[in-house]
Amino acid sequence: MPFCFVGKHQLxxxxxxxxxxxxxxxKDEVKKIVNKPTITKTVNIxxxxxxxxxxxxxxxxxxxxxxxxxxxxxxxxxHSTATPIRNHNGFAYTCIFCxxxxxxxxxxxxxxxxxxxNSDDRRKFMKTQTSGGYLLKLDITMLKCNICDxxxxxxxxxxxxxxxxxxxxxxxDIKNQMVPFKFNGxxxxxxxxxxxxxxxxxxxxxxxTHYRNYVCEICDYxxxxxxxxxxxxxxxxTGSFECDTCNKVFETFQKMxxxxxxxxxxxxxxxxCTVCNERxxxxxxxxxxxxxxxxxxxxxxxxxxxxxxxxxxxxxxxHTKKYHLMERDYKCKECEMKFFAKDQLKCHMLKxxxxxxxQCDVCLKWFTRKYVLSEHMRIHMNDRRYKCLQCGRGFxxxxxxxxxxxxVHGETDITxxx
Numbered sequence: 277m278p279f280c281f282v283g284k285h286q287l288x289x290x291x292x293x294x295x296x297x298x299x300x301x302x303k304d305e306v307k308k309i310v311n312k313p314t315i316t317k318t319v320n321i322x323x324x325x326x327x328x329x330x331x332x333x334x335x336x337x338x339x340x341x342x343x344x345x346x347x348x349x350x351x352x353x354x355h356s357t358a359t360p361i362r363n364h365n366g367f368a369y370t371c372i373f374c375x376x377x378x379x380x381x382x383x384x385x386x387x388x389x390x391x392x393x394n395s396d397d398r399r400k401f402m403k404t405q406t407s408g409g410y411l412l413k414l415d416i417t418m419l420k421c422n423i424c425d426x427x428x429x430x431x432x433x434x435x436x437x438x439x440x441x442x443x444x445x446x447x448x449d450i451k452n453q454m455v456p457f458k459f460n461g462x463x464x465x466x467x468x469x470x471x472x473x474x475x476x477x478x479x480x481x482x483x484x485t486h487y488r489n490y491v492c493e494i495c496d497y498x499x500x501x502x503x504x505x506x507x508x509x510x511x512x513x514t515g516s517f518e519c520d521t522c523n524k525v526f527e528t529f530q531k532m533x534x535x536x537x538x539x540x541x542x543x544x545x546x547x548x549c550t551v552c553n554e555r556x557x558x559x560x561x562x563x564x565x566x567x568x569x570x571x572x573x574x575x576x577x578x579x580x581x582x583x584x585x586x587x588x589x590x591x592x593x594x595h596t597k598k599y600h601l602m603e604r605d606y607k608c609k610e611c612e613m614k615f616f617a618k619d620q621l622k623c624h625m626l627k628x629x630x631x632x633x634x635q636c637d638v639c640l641k642w643f644t645r646k647y648v649l650s651e652h653m654r655i656h657m658n659d660r661r662y663k664c665l666q667c668g669r670g671f672x673x674x675x676x677x678x679x680x681x682x683x684v685h686g687e688t689d690i691t692x693x694x
Contacts, residue, residue: 286582293641299557301399302308315404328658337440339447340406340407341450342402342405342406342407342410342447344447344450344688345402345405345407345410345447345450345453346399346402346405346448346453347445347446347447348435348446348447349398349402349412349454350395350398350399350402350456351438351444351445351446352414352431352434353398354395354398354419354422354436355421355422355444356419356420356422356428356434357385357387357389357418357419357420357443358414358415358416358419358431358434359384359385359388359415360373360388360401360412360413360414361381361384361413361414361415361457362375362413362416364414364475364476364477365550365566365667366376366475366477366563366566366575366589367379367563367566367572367573367575368572369381369384369476370550371384371387371388371392372388372401373388373391373392373397373400373401374391377551379573381415381457381459382417384415384618385415385417404474405501406503408501408502408503408506409501409502409503410453411453411500411501411504412453412454412455413454413455413457413480414431414454414455414456414457415432415455415457415458415459416430416431416457416458416467416508417457417458417459417460419434421434421438421441421442423436423442424441424442426441429596430456430467431452431454431456432452435448449499450685451489451490452487452489453482453487453489453501455487455500456468457479458559463580464476464479466482466483468483468486469486472580473497473652474577474580474589474592474593474596475589478593479598483500483620484499484500485498487500489501490502490504490505491598492508492509492512494509494512495512495694510528510529510530511528511529511530513528513529514527514528517529517531517532518532518587519535519540520533520536521535522539522541529622530568542555543555545557546559547559547561547562549562549565549566549570551566551570552569552570559588560587560588563575575588577591577592578592579595579596579600580594581596581600582599582600584617592686597616598616601608601642603616604616606620606621607621608624608625608628609630610625613688614631623645626645627644630644631644632644634646634649634651635646635649636652636653636656638653638656639656651672651673654673655672659672659674660672661668662676662677663677664677664680664681664684664685666685667684667685
């Protein structure tokens with residue numbers, strides 16, 4: 277560097293000059309020197325205060341990644357209708373600034389734009405963020421520019437608009453860790469692709485397929501930020517990981533940490549109420565607590581394909597995969613049959629092995645499955661639980677009852693089932 281600062285308004289110019297340039301002015305002294313015999317000379321110059329400040333401002337000051345995220349966050353929230361979301365607890369959306377809860381995203385947007393439309397709240401939030409763990413979930417439903425009221429469709433288009441039309445500073449040399457969401461109607465639809473989801477949590481997990489800022493070189497898993505990627509990479513490390521509390525050993529760090537949190541830290545009570553922080557043994561119990569104690573509206577978990585209603589999100593997810601997506605990941609090695617669950621495949625394999633481990637104590641007949649033996653025992657107990665409503669006959673097995681309804685009363689399978 278040819279310039280360095282000394283004192284308050286002094287500039288020292290260090291350069292290489294020849295004997296022929298001793299009497300030249302400052303501009304000539306700082307020019308690039310041709311290959312001639314040179315000597316080193318230091319020139320002390322007292323400069324004007326204004327010129328000193330101009331040169332000082334021109335010096336390159338590095339901008340850290342967190343500061344760039346902070347700038348983009350401030351610009352987007354100050355000049356658009358985009359509103360941030362903290363999380364969704366299964367019942368309501370939470371404000372990122374004050375943790376107030378709102379059942380509908382539109383109510384959260386109104387609250388944020390009216391109550392938190394100031395720089396103090398935004399700066400306070402960014403102080404809690406780190407570069408590696410920064411992640412901003414944005415509601416961009418009916419997104420508009422606050423300066424010119426122009427409607428905008430995506431976050432990327434908003435960046436371009438604020439830069440080109442309004443000359444706002446947006447750092448584009450960092451990975452975009454703002455995840456967009458659009459809430460149009462009752463459906464949770466991805467803001468990037470046409471896929472529809474039943475819960476906000478599942479939708480958030482899906483967004484990592486679009487924002488693959490960090491990709492695992494082992495399994496190609498994509499993450500939104502560095503912190504999530506570092507956590508994921510630990511799942512690939514295998515070995516002996518011992519619990520510090522009970523000395524149990526696990527094959528992966530992830531399993532050991534999950535054990536430590538679930539058993540020792542949370543005392544086998546993983547479900548936490550987001551309102552009063554009370555913990556419960558299961559999420560359905562927690563959901564019932566939030567309904568009865570905190571007045572949350574019960575969530576209707578309805579299948580979008582067949583309108584069936586389920587008590588838990590897990591039950592709905594299993595139903596969707598099994599009956600609508602027709603997932604069959606477990607294939608029989610002996611025949612071409614495929615099954616949804618591992619237990620189904622295990623039960624099917626008994627047909628190929630012919631192994632019979634269950635014997636009737638009355639007639640000594642052997643069976644391959646325990647539940648078949650249980651049904652068989654109803655014969656000896658004369659348990660005719662399946663009744664025909666038309667003629668009053670009773671049957672031990674459901675298949676016998678169905679056959680009776682078809683052959684005697686002319687009922688079809690559909691009528692019998694429903």
